[in-house]
Amino acid sequence: MHVLLDNFALFRHGFVGTLLLTSVSAALSLALGVLVAACRVSPVPALRILATVWVTLLRNTPVTLLFLVAVFAAPRILFPGTSHFALAVGALGCYTSAFVGEALRRGVDSVPLGQAEAARSLGMTFPQTLRLVVLPQAGRTALAPIGSLMVALTKNSAIAGSFDVTDLFAEQRRLSATGHDVLEVFVWIALAYLLITFVISELFQLLEHRLAVAR
Amino acid sequence: MSAGALFDAPGPRTRRRRRIYALASTAAILALAALVALRLCGNGQFAAAVWDLVRDRGLRQRVGDGALAILRAFALAAAGSLALGALLAVGRLSEHRPVRWAATAVVEFFRSLPPLVLVFALYAGALPPSWAVVLGLTLYHGCVQAEVLRAGISAVPRGQAEAGYAVGLRKSRVMATVLVPQALRAVLPTAVSQLAVTLKDTSLGFVIAYGELLHAGRLAASNTVTPGGPPYLAVLVVIAAGYVAVCLALSALARWIERRGARGRG
Structure with a gap:
C-alpha cells in the first residue's frame, strides 16, 4: 500500500499516459481499419493489393520491431523531430489497423448477399453501398473481435513505455529501478491494467447488446 | 458475401x-x-557501405546468435505455455470449487495484463533476462492457451463424456481419453496461431536487454559508422523479413492443420 500512496502522482501520471496513448491509437486504428477494409473489398485492384500487403506485413511483424522502425527509422526518413508519443501512436495505430481491417472484412463476409444486391438494384454506387448498407452491418458483427483487439492494443501500448513515452510501464520501470519493492509495484501496475482492460471489455459488451442485429 | x-x-x-x-x-x-x-x-541509407554491413562476418555472427536466442526462448515458452495451459484448463473445469476458483483467478489475472509488465517484473526481481522472457511468456501465453483449450473441451458434445462414464471410466480417464483428444483436434489451429503470437512476443526481450535478434541488430547497427549515421534501417529491414517469414510459415501450418481437420470430419 505504501508504494502506491507514496508515489500516487507517478501512478496517476502513468495511468493517464496509458489511457491517452490507448485512446488516441484506438481512434487511429479504427479509422485506418475501416479504410483498409474498404480497400480490400474495393473494385480497384491496386487498392486491394495494397490493403492485402498492409494486413499481411503488419500482422506478422512484432510490435517491438514496429516501434524500433517508428523511433529510429521514421524520423530520419519522413518526419524529423516528431515526438515519441506521436511515433508510438503511429506504430500502435498502424499495427492494430491491420487486425481491425481483417475483423471488418470478416464482418463484410457475414452480411447477407441480398443486402448488397438490394443496394445495387436501387442504383447505389460502390461507396454508397459500403457506407450506407454493408459497413454498418459488418461493424456490428465485428464488434466482439474489435473489442478484444482494443484490449490487446492496451496491452501492446506498454511497449511504448520503453521508448520514452510516459505510461504505466514506464512508471513500473522507474519505481523498480529506484529501489521500491518489485513485487508490490508489479501488483499495482497489473491492477491498473486490469482495470483498463476490464472497462474496455465491459464497454464493448454493452455496445454489443445495444447494437445487436436481429438476424 | x-x-x-x-x-x-x-x-x-x-x-x-x-x-x-x-x-x-x-x-x-x-x-x-x-x-x-x-x-x-x-540520408545515404542506400550507400553501399550501409548494405555491406549485411555481409559483415561479425554482424552475421551476432544476428545468428540473436536468432538462435529467440528460437530457444520460443521453444521453451511454447512447450511451457502448452503444458501450463492444459493444466489450467483442466483446473478450470474441475469439480472441486477451490481448484476451479484458483485456476480461474490465475487465468483471468495473467491474461489481462501486458506480457511486458510480467517479463519486466521477473527481470527486476533478479531473474536472468533469458529466464525472465521464458517464464513471463510461459505464464501469459499459458493462460491464453488455457482459455483456448477450455473452449475446445467445453465444445465436445455432452454425450461423449456421458458415454465414457457409462462404460465405467473414471473422471481422469474420461478427460484424458475422451475429451482432450477431441478438443485438441478442434483447437489445434487456434493454438498454433497463438504460438505465432508467442514467437512475436519473444521480441519483448529487447526491452530487458536479452540478447535476442532485435537487441543484437540494434547493437550492431549503432556500432557501425557510415556516412548516413548508424544503418538502423538496413538491419531492421533484414530482421523484419526474417520475422515475417517465420510467422507466415506458422500461420500456413495453422491453416493446413485446419484443412486436415475439416477433411477428417467431413
Missing part, C-alpha cells in the same frame, strides 16, 4: 473510370515509395 457482390459488372464507361482510378492509386503509391526512397537516398 463475396467481394464481387458489392459492385456491378462494369460497363464500358465504368471500366474506363476504374482504369483511371487504378492508374491514380498506383501512381500515388509509387509517388509515396519514391518520396521515401528519395529521403533514404538523401
